Amino acid sequence: MADIKFFSGETVPLEMHKVRIVQKLSLIPVEERLQKISEAGNNTFLLKNRDVFIDMLTDSGVNAMSDTQLAAMMRGDDSYAGSETFEELSAKLTEIFGTGYFLPAHQGRACENILAEVFVRPGNIVPMNFHFTTTKAHIVKRGGTVVELVIPEGTVASSTHPFKGNFDIPALEKLILETGASNIPFLRLEAGTNLIGGQPFSLENALAVSKLCREHGILTVLDASLLQDNLYFIKQREEAFKNWSIRKITRKLADAMDIIYFSARKLGFGKGGGLCMRNERLYEQMKGLVPLYEGFLTYGGMSIREMEALTVGLEETMDEDIISQGPQFIRFMCEELEKRGVPVVTPAGGLGCHINAADFLPHVDRHEYPAGALAAALYIAGGVRGMERGTMSEQREPDGREPISSMELLRLAVPRRVFTLSQIKYAIDRINWLFHNRELIGGIKFKHEPEVLRFFFGTLEPTSDWQQKLVRKFRKDFGNSL
Numbered sequence: 001m002a003d004i005k006f007f008s009g010e011t012v013p014l015e016m017h018k019v020r021i022v023q024k025l026s027l028i029p030v031e032e033r034l035q036k037i038s039e040a041g042n043n044t045f046l047l048k049n050r051d052v053f054i055d056m057l058t059d060s061g062v063n064a065m066s067d068t069q070l071a072a073m074m075r076g077d078d079s080y081a082g083s084e085t086f087e088e089l090s091a092k093l094t095e096i097f098g099t100g101y102f103l104p105a106h107q108g109r110a111c112e113n114i115l116a117e118v119f120v121r122p123g124n125i126v127p128m129n130f131h132f133t134t135t136k137a138h139i140v141k142r143g144g145t146v147v148e149l150v151i152p153e154g155t156v157a158s159s160t161h162p163f164k165g166n167f168d169i170p171a172l173e174k175l176i177l178e179t180g181a182s183n184i185p186f187l188r189l190e191a192g193t194n195l196i197g198g199q200p201f202s203l204e205n206a207l208a209v210s211k212l213c214r215e216h217g218i219l220t221v222l223d224a225s226l227l228q229d230n231l232y233f234i235k236q237r238e239e240a241f242k243n244w245s246i247r248k249i250t251r252k253l254a255d256a257m258d259i260i261y262f263s264a265r266k267l268g269f270g271k272g273g274g275l276c277m278r279n280e281r282l283y284e285q286m287k288g289l290v291p292l293y294e295g296f297l298t299y300g301g302m303s304i305r306e307m308e309a310l311t312v313g314l315e316e317t318m319d320e321d322i323i324s325q326g327p328q329f330i331r332f333m334c335e336e337l338e339k340r341g342v343p344v345v346t347p348a349g350g351l352g353c354h355i356n357a358a359d360f361l362p363h364v365d366r367h368e369y370p371a372g373a374l375a376a377a378l379y380i381a382g383g384v385r386g387m388e389r390g391t392m393s394e395q396r397e398p399d400g401r402e403p404i405s406s407m408e409l410l411r412l413a414v415p416r417r418v419f420t421l422s423q424i425k426y427a428i429d430r431i432n433w434l435f436h437n438r439e440l441i442g443g444i445k446f447k448h449e450p451e452v453l454r455f456f457f458g459t460l461e462p463t464s465d466w467q468q469k470l471v472r473k474f475r476k477d478f479g480n481s482l
């Protein structure tokens with residue numbers, strides 16, 4: 001966002017866009033909210049959108065499109081083969097990343113499926129700064145093991161470290177020596193590290209990781225799904241690159257990577273995904289799986305209209321005024337919550353505002369999912385839908401043990417260009433109310449627990465009648481207010 005000062009001295013994230021299409025929202029009364037979250041098994045994924053007021057579940061596929069994206073959607077060339085739309089998207093990716101080869105896929109996890117199938121064998125180790133749920137599931141399914149090597153500050157919720165998504169380079173060196181490079185099919189570097197609060201890596205760190213991998217002949221894979229936030233933070237926080245353009249930073253990073261994949265539900269304000277590479281051999285290794293799992297090589301399961309929007313969205317991603325909106329709104333939200341004493345992940349990252357549920361609800365046992373319970377409580381308190389990112393999002397060990405996640409977060413995503421500042425202030429207000437009433441909030445336990453990615457469809461119930469008590473307190477404090 002442009003540097004625009006207020007006479008009042010206030011720091012206000014000022015949008016460099018205006019809204020031209022709107023969607024009506026409604027807020028159902030608190031008693032109905034309790035009923036709806038109970039019907040949804042206390043899992044915010046299972047709520048119906050019509051019952052949600054402020055949807056902060058995710059930034060995935062729900063970012064607002066620009067007028068130029070919408071206009072581009074009208075001129076897609078949807079011929080099955082040889083589509084002009086594909087050529088344009090492919091050329092845009094090559095222009096930005098310098099790659100040359102592009103394999104389209106229907107979304108991010110489809111790319112992970114292809115990567116895991118082609119490269120991962122039983123017993124392999126895949127180092128990453130931090131795992132993402134779907135990435136890990138695909139690797140584990142192929143018999144591989146994910147090793148997380150984020151710097152120790154990465155999982156410290158409250159910190160001033162500007163790049164908490166950095167790889168721990170000495171730990172990586174040690175792992176390579178112990179494991180042997182031949183047992184590492186690839187290293188994955190995740191931009192805007194999702195599960196630890198949307199935290200970026202520095203360009204310096206990414207270059208060092210790449211250098212080490214190249215010395216050992218290890219393939220480097222960049223998960224660029226949350227790249228736009230990470231690019232903004234590199235420019236803002238990394239002295240050496242503060243005068244570089246976003247485009248130049250992107251290219252420097254891309255040149256250090258062998259494969260770049262992304263969820264276009266996040267990167268590029270659209271829907272879809274794909275894998276980019278500059279090596280023909282890598283392209284040939286993966287190419288055959290696209291028609292098998294995704295669709296023909298010129299669309300890979302994406303709608304042609306979305307591909308048009310993505311080409312424009314990728315160009316918009318190179319505009320600092322555009323990519324700063326998300327991080328600046330998130331910073332506002334985090335700072336306001338901090339002022340009220342609410343424990344949030346700091347420094348504010350990309351993707352969303354992350355509440356440290358372990359500190360918010362220290363009285364709730366980690367096996368009773370504090371972040372999941374807080375997500376249910378926030379829906380009851382304000383119709384705000386967040387997402388649990390903690391132990392519930394982990395998978396049980398093969399022997400049934402439940403690993404306690406290193407962080408227990410309630411993620412409140414701030415989809416790009418979607419919410420107004422007054423809506424953000426409303427969410428802050430309801431979180432603040434909950435914080436004042438945190439003693440009322442109890443735990444939740446599984447009623448039905450799926451084996452894989454249990455957080456998506458699992459259903460849970462409260463461990464006591466704490467939710468009824470919360471509703472009674474809401475009525476007492478807010479009277480007839482919705």
Ligand SMILES: Cc1ncc(COP(=O)(O)O)c(C=O)c1O
Nearest residue numbers: 107108109132194223225263265
């Ligand atoms: C960092 C990261 N990688 C991969 C994915 C998977 O992408 P998709 O949801 O499009 O399958 C996501 C989705 O949230 C993500 O945040």
